[in-house]
Amino acid sequence: MPALLKNLSRKLGMMPFGFHGGVEVDQRKLTASMAIEDCALSPVLILPMKQHIGEACTPLVHVGDYVKRGQKIARAEGYVAAPVHASASGKVVKIEEHRIAHPSGMGLPCIFIEPDGDDASETLEPWEDWAERDPGELRERIRMCGLVGLGGAVFPTFIKLVRDQRHAVETVILNGIECEPYLTTDHRLMLEHADEIVAGLAIIRHMVGAREAVIAIEDNKPDAVETMRRAVVAAGLEDVRVTVMPTRYPQGSEKQLIQAITGREVPAGKLPVHIGVLCQNVGTAQAVFHAVRHGRPLTERVVTVSGEAVPRPGNLRIPFGTPVRFVLAGRGLEDLNDIHIIHGGPMMGERLRNIDVPVVKATNGLLAVPEPQMSSMQSSEQPCIRCGHCSEVCPVMLVPNLLADHCRNDEFTRAEQYQLFDCIECGCCSYVCPSTIPLVHYFRYGKGQLAQIRRSEAFAEESRLRSEAREQRLEREKQAKAARRSRVRKTHAPAEPSDNNATGKEES
Amino acid sequence: MTQFVAAVSSLGAFALVAGIILAIAQKAFRVEGDPMVEKIDALLPQTQCGQCGYPGCKPYAEAVASGEADVNHCVPGGERTMLQIADLMGVEPKSLEEEAAAPMLAFIREDECIGCTLCIKACPVDAIVGAPKQYHTVIADHCTGCTLCVEPCPVDCIDMLLKPELIEHWAWPLPDTTRARLGQERRSQHAGAA
C-alpha cells in the first residue's frame, strides 16, 4: 500500500523520483527478446585513433604490417587515454584521416585493417588468481586492455578504478538501467552473461576496496533483475544488492543514478569518487572480467541495431571498426532514402550524416528511423510560451528556457551565470517542449562558444604575458647597451662605433 | 539691505560648507590611475598586431579608455570584442570597419630561410625561434597570426596559413530555425547601430 501511494504521488508530480524531474519515454525496446548474435566480419575495419574521452593515440603499426586480433596498434598518449587494439587479424592497408561519428562530420586519423579471416588472436596472460593480485597491477592490466566506459561516456576505466586514501570508495554501483528507448545491449548482456558481469563486479570491488555494491536495474527489465539476483547468489556474493528502480529517463546518467541510490549529489566540478561512489556500466564490468580473467583487450562490443526502418533488428556483437553501412546492410537495410541513422539512443545519440563511419567503443546503438517522425519537430521552432515543463523535467534543476534565451542571444555571461555547464544534455527539456524548441542544441551552441571564448581568452592572456616579457627584455637590453656604451666612452675617450646590433639573437 | 546681506551671506556660507565637504571627498575618493585601461586591455585579443593603428593592445586600450579612439578598431577581436568594450564603456556599439579574417598562423619555409633574424625581432610575442645563420621556425601554439613577420622577411619565405581546425575545438552552430535567426538579427542590429 505505501508503495502504491508513493507511486501515485510520483506520477502526480507531487514527489520526486530518486532524482529531480526526468520524463517517461516510450520504451520501444524492439530487441529486448532477441539474443546477442555475432556480426559478420567486414572486408575492412577502420579504427580511429581516439575512441575515448581524452587525448588521441599514436599508431604503432605501419602500412603493410600484419596484426593479430587483440594486438595493440596504437599507443595511448597522456594520462586520460586508452590504447587501441586490432579487432581482427589481417593486414594494415592504410593509415589516414577518415570520418568518425561526430556531429561536425570531421575526421580523425584511422588505421585501416583488411581482415584475413583467420582470426588469429593475441591475448595477455589470463589471471585466474586475480583475487591475490595487487589492485595496482590489475589497474595496469585494465589500462593496457584499452577499457573505457561502455555506457556511452567512454571515459577510460582505469582512471576510476583507483584506491585513493583521501576519497575511499564505499559504494560500487553497477549501472544496468539502460533508460534510453530502443537500446537493449545491457539488458541482453545481463540476461546472457550475468555470471561474467558479477565476476567483473567482484574484480572492481576488490580493486577499489568498496564495502557496498549495488546493481541497479529499472523495473521494465524484471527478467534481468531475476537473472542478476540468481547470478549474485551463485557467485556467493550475497551482500551485493540488486535494486529495482522505477523506470524513468535519464536514470542511467551517472549523477542521477547516484542521487537515486545514495540520495547524495555529486558536487559540481567533482567526480563521484569525491562522495565515495564508483559507477560502472554492466558492459564495462563484463569487459573488466574478460581483460583480467582472460587477458582479452577490448576489441568488440554489443550494439543494438534497431528502429522502425530496420527490417531485421537485433543485438549484435560487432568488432570495432566495422563500418555502419556494413552493419545495417547485414540487417537488411540497404535503401537509405528518407531514413535517419542515429548513433546511440534517440535521446542523446547523434544523427549520422554519413554512414561510412566505423562502430567505435562509444557505439551502444545504431537506430534507423523513418524521417518524418523526427524532422517534424526540427526546424519548426515556435516561440517559447514559458510553460515551465522544461524546468520541471530537468534532472539538474536548470531553467532551460531562460538558459536557451541567453544562448540564442549570445549573452554567454548570463548563460554561465545560469549554470550552462551543469547541463548534462539528456534532452528531457527538448522532449517535452510544446514549442519544439531545440533547447539542447542551444546549450551545445552556448557551450561551444563559451569554450572558444575561454580558449581565446587564455591565449590572449598568454600572448599578453609574452609580449610584456618581450618589452621588458628589450628595455633591459637597451639599458645594458646604453650602460656598455657609456663605459666604452669613458675608457676610450674618442667615441667608437657601436659593436653589436643584433641583440635579439640569443633567444632560442 | 539687511535682507541682501542675509541672502548673500547665507548662500555663501552654505556654498562654502558644501565646497569644503566636496574637497574632502575629492581627497578621500581619489582614483589612482585609470582602472578602465586594465579592464579594456583584458578584453583585447593581445595579438599586438597593430591593425588598430596603435603599436599594441595596451596602447589601444589606453586610447579607448581616454575616449581618444573608437571601440571598433580591433580587427582580430571582431564583433564580440567590440560589443564587450562598448558595453564596458557604456557607449553605443559601432559597426566594424573590417571583417575579422579567419585565424591564421605564420609558417616559415625553412629551406628558403637565410637565418637573418629579422622576423624574430618583428614578432611581438616571441613566437619565432632561431639564431643568426640558422633556420628559424614558428612555435605554432604561440603565434597570434598578426602577420608582422611577413613584411621584414628579405626572401619572402613566410606564409600565412589558415589555423588548422581541430575536432576537439569544433563548436556547435546555432540550430537552423527562424527563431535562432531572430537572435542573430538582434545581435547584428546591436552591432550595426552606428
Place this chain on the structure above:
Amino acid sequence: MTEFALILVSAVLVNNYVLTKFLGICPFLGVSGKLETAIGMSFAVMFVMTLASTASWLVQTYILVPLDLLYLQTIFFILIIASLVQFIEMMIHKTSPVLYQALGIFLPLITTNCAVLGVALLNVQQEQGFISSVLYGFGAALGFALVLVLFSGLRERIDYAPVPAVFKGSPVALITAGMMSLAFMGFSGLVKL
C-alpha cells in the same frame, strides 16, 4: 507609527513619482536597459533623494523661513542636490568604475532630475515634520528604485523579443511604462492622506 507607514506606502506605491507623477522619466528610460545598472542607479538616487529632502527641510526650516529668503529656495535646493550628486559621483567612480561608466551621463544628470528637485519642493510645501519629510523623501526614492528595477527587468526581456520594427526601442518601452502606470492606478485610493 501608522502615519509613518502610510507616508511610506503613499510615496512608494500610491503617489509613485515615476508612474503617477511622471517625474524622473529621463533616467527611468535612460538607465533601465540593464538590471545591474538600474540597481546601481537606484542606490544613487536613493542616497541623493533622501539626503536632499533631509537637507532641504533643514535649510527651509532653519535658514529660508527665519531669514525670509523663500525666493532663494530653488537655488538653495539645487545647490544641495548638486553637491550631493558630486559627492556620490566621486564615490561611485572610486568604488565601482564599471558602474560609473555604465551610468555615464545619467549620473551627473541626477542633478537636473526633476524627481529629486520635485521631492525637495513638494516636501517643504507639505509642511510636514522632520521625520515625515525624511521618510517621504526616502519613500519617493524607494518608489523610484522599485519601478526602475522592475522596469529594467521587463526591458531585459523585451530585449530578447522580436518586437516589430516600428516599436523597437523607446516605443515599446514607453508602452510598457504606460501599462505599468495603468497597473499602478490600482493602488489609487489605497492611502488617504
Place this chain on the structure above:
Amino acid sequence: MPIISSPHIHNGDSIRLTMLTVILALLPATAAAVYLFGWLAFLSIATAVLSCVLTEILCLRWMGRSTASALDGSAALTGLLLALTLPASLPWWMVVLGSVFAIVLGKQVYGGLGYNLFNPALSARVILLISFPLNMTTWLVPMSAASAALDLYDFQLCLAFFLHGPQALGLTLDAITMASPLGHVKTEWTRGVGVPEALAAYHYSYLNAFLGSEAGSMGETSALALLIGGIYLLARHTITWHIPFSYLATVLLLAAVFNMLDPNHFAPPMFHLLAGGLILCAFFMATDPVSSPVTPAGQIVFGIGCGILTWCIRSFGGYPEGAMFAVVLMNCAVPLIDHYCRPRVYGHGADE
C-alpha cells in the same frame, strides 16, 4: 543536411494542444456565463473571440509574419478570457475595443505569442476599466427572464441591447443592473456601514456566490464552473498547483486574520474567495504561462504577491476589485522573480 542535435524524439505536446486544453477548461465557465446572462453573454463572448482572432490575423499580415500562428488558439483564448472578465451589459464596440487592445497592446507590440509581458486579457480589462469606469462596474441582474425589464433569453432583445445600448429599448441601466457584492460592500463602507450589515442588506448568500447567481462579470460569478475547469487543468498538468494554491491561500489567510481582528471592516475569507474574479484570476489569469514565472519557487512568490495585492486593494483601495490589478502588477515583477528564484542546480551548494 543541417546539423541536428539530439534528442530525436518528442512527446507530441504542442502550443495548439495547450491552448485547446485551456479553452476546454473554460467551457464550464462559458456555459455558466451563457446560462446566467443569456444571449448577451453569448454575443459578447463570440464578439470578443472573433475580434481577437481577426485582429491577430491583421497584425500578423501587416507585419509580414506568418498568419498561421493566429489560429493556434492563443488569440481565441485571449478573447474568451477577456469576455469572461467583462460585465454582460457592455456595448459591442467596447468589447471590440478591448479585444483590439488585448491583441495589439497586450501581445503583438511585444512580438507576439510568448513575448508579452502582461496578461493580454487582463491588461485590456484594466485599460477598459480605467477608460470606461461606469460601464465596467455596472452589473446585469443574472438569470432575468420574461418577468424582468430585459429578458436575457430573448435573442432579438439581447441583440438590440448589444448593438444599440439600453436607450434603444427604452431602458435605463439602473432598472436592469445591481451592484456586485464587492462593490456594494465598498460603497457601504465609505458611507460608514460595516461589512456584516452591508452583506445582510445585500441578502448575500455563499451558496449563490458559489453557484454564480450573484452579480458580477460574465465568467467570474460561478466559482463552481471555474473550479471544475481549474481542476481539469491541474489534472492535465497544463498548470501546476503553485500559483493557484499560493494565491488563494494568501488571500484566505490575510482575510481570516484581519476578519478576526476587525470583522466590521474586513470581509470574511469565504466572501473574498467567492467574490469578484479571484478564482478566475487564480486558475486562468495568474497561471498564464507567458506572463508568470517559470520556476516553482518563483511561482509561489508570484502567487503570494498576487494574494497580498488583491486583498490590499480590495480592503483599502479605491477600486472594489483588485484581482486583475494584482495580477498585472505582479506581471511587472516576473522577470525579476525569474532571475532571483532559480532553483538550486544539482551539485551546487548541496551537502559538502
